[in-house]
Amino acid sequence: AQSVTQPDIHITVSEGASLELRCNYSYGATPYLFWYVQSPGQGLQLLLKYFSGDTLVQGIKGFEAEFKRSQSSFNLRKPSVHWSDAAEYFCAVATKKNTGTASKLTFGTGTRLQVTL
Amino acid sequence: EAGVAQSPRYKIIEKRQSVAFWCNPISGHATLYWYQQILGQGPKLLIQFQNNGVVDDSQLPKDRFSAERLKGVDSTLKIQPAKLEDSAVYLCASSLLQTWIGEAFFGQGTRLTVV
Numbered sequence: 001a002q003s004v005t006q007p008d009i010h011i012t013v014s015e016g017a018s019l020e021l022r023c024n025y026s027y028g029a030t031p032y033l034f035w036y037v038q039s040p041g042q043g044l045q046l047l048l049k050y051f052s053g054d055t056l057v058q059g060i061k062g063f064e065a066e067f068k069r070s071q072s073s074f075n076l077r078k079p080s081v082h083w084s085d086a087a088e089y090f091c092a093v094a095t096k097k098n099t100g101t102a103s104k105l106t107f108g109t110g111t112r113l114q115v116t117l
Numbered sequence: 118e119a120g121v122a123q124s125p126r127y128k129i130i131e132k133r134q135s136v137a138f139w140c141n142p143i144s145g146h147a148t149l150y151w152y153q154q155i156l157g158q159g160p161k162l163l164i165q166f167q168n169n170g171v172v173d174d175s176q177l178p179k180d181r182f183s184a185e186r187l188k189g190v191d192s193t194l195k196i197q198p199a200k201l202e203d204s205a206v207y208l209c210a211s212s213l214l215q216t217w218i219g220e221a222f223f224g225q226g227t228r229l230t231v232v
Contacts, residue, residue: 004159043121043208043223044160090159104173105150105221107159
């Protein structure tokens with residue numbers, strides 16, 4: 001069964017500093033990977049996704065993530081964090097069923113990002 | 118384009134009462150998901166519909182939870198009777214069949230408190 005691990009429950013960075021949020025997955029075949037952001041009281045918004053091809057993917061709000069098959073990782077990065085980036089970040093993995101039906105998203109437990117001014 | 122609509126936004130009930138949540142997905146989205154997000158945890162899939170058929174309900178506590186998606190559009194999720202541990206945010210999401218990979222669009226959720 002697929003699973004996602006986000007080892008950092010809470011991270012604090014200063015505004016303007018760089019950010020890296022870790023995500024490790026467990027899945028036998030090629031995974032389809034996502035990062036979502038959730039602001040307080042809001043639903044989840046997709047930041048970026050990896051399906052295939054270039055292992056470095058660009059997302060919205062200046063975020064990027066790199067797929068490393070050898071490390072089973074899909075870490076999220078941002079060169080310079082803004083105070084508005086404070087939120088909960090979720091990594092998720094999806095699969096495709098043999099029937100071709102839509103996939104199931106499995107989420108990690110999330111990393112809460114705090115930004116200090 | 119309009120997003121995923123959910124109602125109500127908040128609900129407080131006593132244990133053993135029943136409750137229902139409603140979701141209207143993005144127009145044209147064939148796949149609909151209900152997720153349960155307990156405080157401090159990631160969302161957990163409860164049930165997944167493709168059109169009006171159930172694709173995955175393996176984590177749905179069927180003794181108390183039920184869901185339906187009539188006509189392949191709107192969906193309702195019901196809990197009867199509710200338990201204290203059902204306190205959570207219930208998220209509805211939808212995705213296009215063509216993008217089966219599940220680029221899901223989420224609603225704002227319904228926060229349920231069971232007292």
